[in-house]
Amino acid sequence: MNVSNVNAYLSINNMYNALYQSNMAQYSNRLNKSLFPTNQAQGMQSLSSGALQYVNDIKASSSALSSSIGELSGPAFQARTVTSSNTEALTVNYTGNRPNSVTPMNVRIDQTAAGQQNEGARMASDAAYEGTQGTNTIAIDMGGRTTEISVDVADGQTNQEALQRMADAINNTSNLDIRATVETNAETNTSILRLESTVTGSGEQSSFTVRDVTGEMASQTGANEVSREGRDAVYSVNGGETRTSQSNTVNLGNGVSATFLQASAETVTIEPTRDTAVARNAIEDMVRNYNNLFSTAVQNTDDPRAQSLASRLTSTSGTYSRALSEVGIEFDSSGRMMIDEDRLNQAQDSGRLERFFTENTGRNYGFTNQMSRLADNVSRNTSNFVSSTAVGSSLYDSFAYSGFGDLIQYNFLGVGSIMDFML
Secondary structure (H helix, E strand, C coil): CCHHHHHHHHHHHHHHHHHHHHHHHHHHHHHHHHHCCCCCHHHCCCCCCCHHHHHHHHHHHHHHHHHHHHHHCCHHHHCEEEEECCCCCEEEEECCCCHHHCCCEEEEEEECCECCEEECCCEECCCECCCCCEEEEEEEEECCEEEEEEEEECCCCEHHHHHHHHHHHHHCCCCCCEEEEEEEECCCCEEEEEEEECCCCCCHHHCEEEEEEECCHHHHHCCCCEEECCECEEEEECCCCCEEECCCEEEEECCEEEEECCCCCCCEEEEEEECHHHHHHHHHHHHHHHHHHHHHHHCCCCCHHHHHHHHHHHHHHHHCHHHHHHCCEEECCCCCEEECHHHHHHHHHHCHHHHHHHCCCCCCCCHHHHHHHHHHHHHHCHHHHCCHHHHHHHHHHHHHCCCHHHHHHHHHHHHHHHHHHHC
16 A cells, blocks of 8 residues: 555544544434433433443342352352361461362371570569660670660660660561560569560571670660570371471471461361351352342332332342341341341351252242342343333434444444343
8 A cells, every 4th residue: 555545544534533423422412312211401311320320230230149149059058168176276278279188187286386585584663774874785696697776775764664665676676586575564563575586496597695785784684584495396197206397387288287376285176167258258249239239220210120120129038038037137128138147147057048048949949049030130131121112212213313324333332332231
């Protein structure tokens, strides 16, 4: 294609775009008028914020309701995870995707891993600090690195205030694997400084020393005294040989890792169990999606088919309102669903919740099937829940006001939007 042809093509294309934009504005006005056949000013609103917004809302919320009902028909109650029989002693993290394949394990925890701990002298909380006033400098040797920390103590400060300043200075030092705390006993009116390595295990990485550089704060507070060496976790699995770990998180294989929290006189069982959170989330999704669909319908009272949708939702849920109430799902005065937490928990623990949603003897029986059929119908046949007069009028207006050529140029967009929700 030569230069003159290219220029000619660009000129024609620009003319087409200008015509397209002009015709689209005219088409939008005609389509708005046909979709909102009313003499009220608010009826002449834009297509996107009016009819199509309503269509989009009920299509999205009914599809979401259908999905959550589908989960409650079985999958949500079949979900499994791997749990601990004693979460105070041991928690489980499962990263696999086949929890039922995990063989139950019995874990005995003889000792948890810990880092080195230095515990200072117990000092009278309100007594004046007798150490060096002004700036004190301590050095902490840990992991082959020495860190110097300055602590300012003002004249007249109490022991508790001085200890807290030292703890704050240590905690505010970056790249130092030590946590400092001040423990105060109100009954004895005493305070103590405790330093603990955040790195666990008996290796050198968890050990540290505290010494004075200027002043005498380390020795005065007793922060340089080791009260516990770092130690490893000691445990066994299924009565086997004793194992050790520098960390409290251990890999038990098959996608299962355990974190030890405290020693346990009895073994802790790790095994696949029902994942009750999945069903609970599905219930919450169903309630939210039902309310979204119901709210959209009742907010469009001018459309008789929207009123019909609201009535069908109310009728379907009302048929099973008593049974729903028994498993913790209630309805407020406006007709919207809500959850009774205590009753829902009881129903889930007893298995009654699962039976309600999964025990259906046929297509036409049970809340699950009835609500699923209604939600599917709304999602697949959305046009049945919008006034047919408005839809038919808008289609007629689209063709009547334009020739075939104009239809190709610009009417296809609006007609396509209407046809989309009719599919």
